[in-house]
Amino acid sequence: MHAPASAIEIRGLSKTYPDGFQALKGVDLDIRSGEIFALLGPNGAGKTTLISVVCGIVNPSGGTVRVSGHDIIRDFRAARSLIGLVPQELTVESFESVIATVKFSRGLFGKKRDDAHIEKVLRDLSLWEKRDNRVMELSGGMKRRVMIAKALSHEPKILFLDEPTAGVDVELRRDMWEMVRRLRESGVTIILTTHYIEEAEEMADRIGVINHGELVLVEEKNRLMKQLGRKELSVHLQSPLDTIPTALAGRPLELADGGHTLVYSFDAQAEESGIPELLKALGENGIDFRDLRTRESSLEEIFVNLVRARA
Amino acid sequence: MTLNLHAIRAIYVFEMARTFRTLMQSIISPVISTSLYFVVFGAAIGSRIQEVDGISYGAFIIPGLIMLSLLTESISNASFGIYMPKYSGTIYEILSAPISAVETVIGYVGAAATKSLILGVLILITARFFVDYEIQHPFWMAAFLVLTALTFSMFGFILGIWADSFERLQVVPLLIVMPLTFLGGSFYSITMLPPFWQTVTLFNPVVYLVSGFRWSFYGSSDVGVELSVLAILGFLALCTGIIWYIFRTGYRLKV
Incomplete structure (x- = not known):
C-alpha cells in the first residue's frame, strides 16, 4: 500500500454541540504530508473543535476524517498513534x-x-x-x-499546535518556531491554529481561514500574499483636488480624505512599482505634495477583509 | 483484539506513583484509623461485650473493619484517580491516546484495586497486634478481598466520571457508602437486630459482603455464603455495564 499524499483528509465534517451551537458546518480539508498548515480564524470560529474532532476528544456529528488513510473512528488506534496534540489550555x-x-x-x-x-x-x-x-x-x-x-x-508524524504562542514570551516563541521548522525537516506534518497572523506569515506553507464553522479559504501562503497583498502609496497634497487630472489617468489612483490625499495602489511583488514615473508626472502637472507614505497590506488585513466579506 | 499494554502500564505506574507519593494519606492514615477502631471497640469496649456467634468481639469485628476500609478506600482511590485529570483538564491526553475503554479501566481500576488490597493486607497484619483471629477459608478470604477491591474500584471510577465537582465526589461516599457500611453488620451480627430491621438490612448490599467475608474467617455468617458471592458478582456486572455505557456514549467524558 502506498502512503496517501494527504496526512489528513476531512470530508463534510460537522459538529453541533448539545446546546445547539453549530461549531463546524461541513468542512472539507486536506492536509498534505510534510507541510506546515496554519488555520486562522477569530475566537469561536471552530478551530479548536476541528482539532478536537481529529484527535478524538470531541465526537463528530457528521462527516469523516482519515489520518494517513485511517478512519479516526473505525481505526482509531492507528490514526491516533500518529498524532501529537498540544492543546491551547495549559493543563x-x-x-x-x-x-x-x-x-x-x-x-x-x-x-x-x-x-x-x-x-x-x-x-x-x-x-x-x-x-x-x-x-x-x-x-x-x-x-x-x-x-x-x-x-x-x-514521535508523532502529525503535530497539532493549538494557539501555541498565546501568552508566550518572545524567547519561547522563537524557540518554538525553530522547533517547528526542525520537525518539518524531519518529515512531520504540522497544523497550527493561531490568531497571530505574523505567526502564519512566518511559518506556514498553506493557510486556511475558518469562520463561523466554515472554511472560507485554503491557499498557498505565498500566493495568498501575492493575490491579496497590495501596497499603497499615499500622497498628501498641498491643495485638494476635485478629480484626478486627465494627465494622470490610466494609473490605479483614487482620491481620499476629501481630495487631500491621492492613493496609488501597486503590486508589492512587481519589479517596477511605477512610483518614480508617478512622482514625475505630479511635478510636471504642478501638483505639489507635503508628504508621502507607503504601506503594505498584511495578512492580518487580508484576513480581516476576507472574514468581513463573508460575514 | 490486541491490547495497548504500554498504555495500561503507563496508567498503572502513574497511578501507583501517586499512591506512594501520598503515602501518608493513602496508606498510613487508613491503617491508623482502623487501629483506633481496634483499640476502642476491640480492646476497650469489646472486653465488656460478650462473644458474638462464639467469637470474641475483638476478633468478630476484624472482617467488617477490613471491608469498611476496603470499600471506602477503593471508592475514593478510583474516583479521585479519574476525577483529577477531568478536573485539571489533562484528560485530553487519555481521550486522544490510542487506547480503548478496556485499557483505560484496567489501568485506573487496577491501580486503585491494588492499592486497596495492599491496605487490606496491612490492616489484617495490624489487627494481629490487637487480637487473635483465624482464617478458616484463606482462598475465599483472598477471593472476597480481590472481588471487593475490584468491584468498588469500578464503582469509584464511575463516581469519578459522574462527579463534576469535589463536593459531588465526596457526597456518595459520605452519604451513601458510609451509612451502608456501618449498618452492614461490621460491628454486629444482624441477628442481634429486631426482626423488622433484620429484613430492612437484607436490602443493604454491604451486608452480603461483610457476611461472606466473615464466613471466610470464622465459618459463620448472617446470610448464605453463596448469596454473598452472587451479590458481589452481580454488583461487579452492574458496574461493568455502566462503564461500558459510559465509554460507548462518552457520558461526561466527550461531547
Whole structure:
C-alpha cells in the first residue's frame, strides 16, 4: 500500500454541540504530508473543535476524517498513534515530575520506553535541567514546553499546535518556531491554529481561514500574499483636488480624505512599482505634495477583509 | 483484539506513583484509623461485650473493619484517580491516546484495586497486634478481598466520571457508602437486630459482603455464603455495564 499524499483528509465534517451551537458546518480539508498548515480564524470560529474532532476528544456529528488513510473512528488506534496534540489550555499534571509526565505520555501512546528519545526531547525544549522538578514549580512558559514535550514524546508524524504562542514570551516563541521548522525537516506534518497572523506569515506553507464553522479559504501562503497583498502609496497634497487630472489617468489612483490625499495602489511583488514615473508626472502637472507614505497590506488585513466579506 | 499494554502500564505506574507519593494519606492514615477502631471497640469496649456467634468481639469485628476500609478506600482511590485529570483538564491526553475503554479501566481500576488490597493486607497484619483471629477459608478470604477491591474500584471510577465537582465526589461516599457500611453488620451480627430491621438490612448490599467475608474467617455468617458471592458478582456486572455505557456514549467524558 502506498502512503496517501494527504496526512489528513476531512470530508463534510460537522459538529453541533448539545446546546445547539453549530461549531463546524461541513468542512472539507486536506492536509498534505510534510507541510506546515496554519488555520486562522477569530475566537469561536471552530478551530479548536476541528482539532478536537481529529484527535478524538470531541465526537463528530457528521462527516469523516482519515489520518494517513485511517478512519479516526473505525481505526482509531492507528490514526491516533500518529498524532501529537498540544492543546491551547495549559493543563498539566501539577504534582508529577517533568520527566515522569513526559514518559507517561509516551507509554499512553503505546510506545515502548526509550530514555534516549525522552532525553533528546527534553534537551531540545531546554527542560532537561528541570526534569526532576515538579510541574507545578515551573513558570507558565516552561509548562507550555512540558506540554510540547509530552506531544513529542511518542514521535508523532502529525503535530497539532493549538494557539501555541498565546501568552508566550518572545524567547519561547522563537524557540518554538525553530522547533517547528526542525520537525518539518524531519518529515512531520504540522497544523497550527493561531490568531497571530505574523505567526502564519512566518511559518506556514498553506493557510486556511475558518469562520463561523466554515472554511472560507485554503491557499498557498505565498500566493495568498501575492493575490491579496497590495501596497499603497499615499500622497498628501498641498491643495485638494476635485478629480484626478486627465494627465494622470490610466494609473490605479483614487482620491481620499476629501481630495487631500491621492492613493496609488501597486503590486508589492512587481519589479517596477511605477512610483518614480508617478512622482514625475505630479511635478510636471504642478501638483505639489507635503508628504508621502507607503504601506503594505498584511495578512492580518487580508484576513480581516476576507472574514468581513463573508460575514 | 490486541491490547495497548504500554498504555495500561503507563496508567498503572502513574497511578501507583501517586499512591506512594501520598503515602501518608493513602496508606498510613487508613491503617491508623482502623487501629483506633481496634483499640476502642476491640480492646476497650469489646472486653465488656460478650462473644458474638462464639467469637470474641475483638476478633468478630476484624472482617467488617477490613471491608469498611476496603470499600471506602477503593471508592475514593478510583474516583479521585479519574476525577483529577477531568478536573485539571489533562484528560485530553487519555481521550486522544490510542487506547480503548478496556485499557483505560484496567489501568485506573487496577491501580486503585491494588492499592486497596495492599491496605487490606496491612490492616489484617495490624489487627494481629490487637487480637487473635483465624482464617478458616484463606482462598475465599483472598477471593472476597480481590472481588471487593475490584468491584468498588469500578464503582469509584464511575463516581469519578459522574462527579463534576469535589463536593459531588465526596457526597456518595459520605452519604451513601458510609451509612451502608456501618449498618452492614461490621460491628454486629444482624441477628442481634429486631426482626423488622433484620429484613430492612437484607436490602443493604454491604451486608452480603461483610457476611461472606466473615464466613471466610470464622465459618459463620448472617446470610448464605453463596448469596454473598452472587451479590458481589452481580454488583461487579452492574458496574461493568455502566462503564461500558459510559465509554460507548462518552457520558461526561466527550461531547
